Amino acid sequence: MESIKKDELTDVHLGFDETFRKSDDRSGGLTFRPLRIKYTKNGKEETVYIITGFSRLKRTTNNESWYEAILKWME
Numbered sequence: 001m002e003s004i005k006k007d008e009l010t011d012v013h014l015g016f017d018e019t020f021r022k023s024d025d026r027s028g029g030l031t032f033r034p035l036r037i038k039y040t041k042n043g044k045e046e047t048v049y050i051i052t053g054f055s056r057l058k059r060t061t062n063n064e065s066w067y068e069a070i071l072k073w074m075e
Helices: 063-074
Strands: 009-014 035-041 044-050
Touching: 009 063, 035 063
Parallel strands: none
Antiparallel strands: 009 035, 035 044
16 A cells, blocks of 8 residues: 655545545435545546545444544645
């Protein structure tokens, strides 16, 4: 697994977009939002979608906490 350095981050987004749409989730986007991280590695832009602490029963995640922590780390 490759790590992402702070200076490689180009965008952090909490929510759905044209790639990961609300309609892709069984709850229609009502119970969680994906965490999208864009970064540049070796001159190439990469995108990763993260879903942390997923509860299958409630269809919830810890993504909001991670989003806030990453934004604070980026300061």
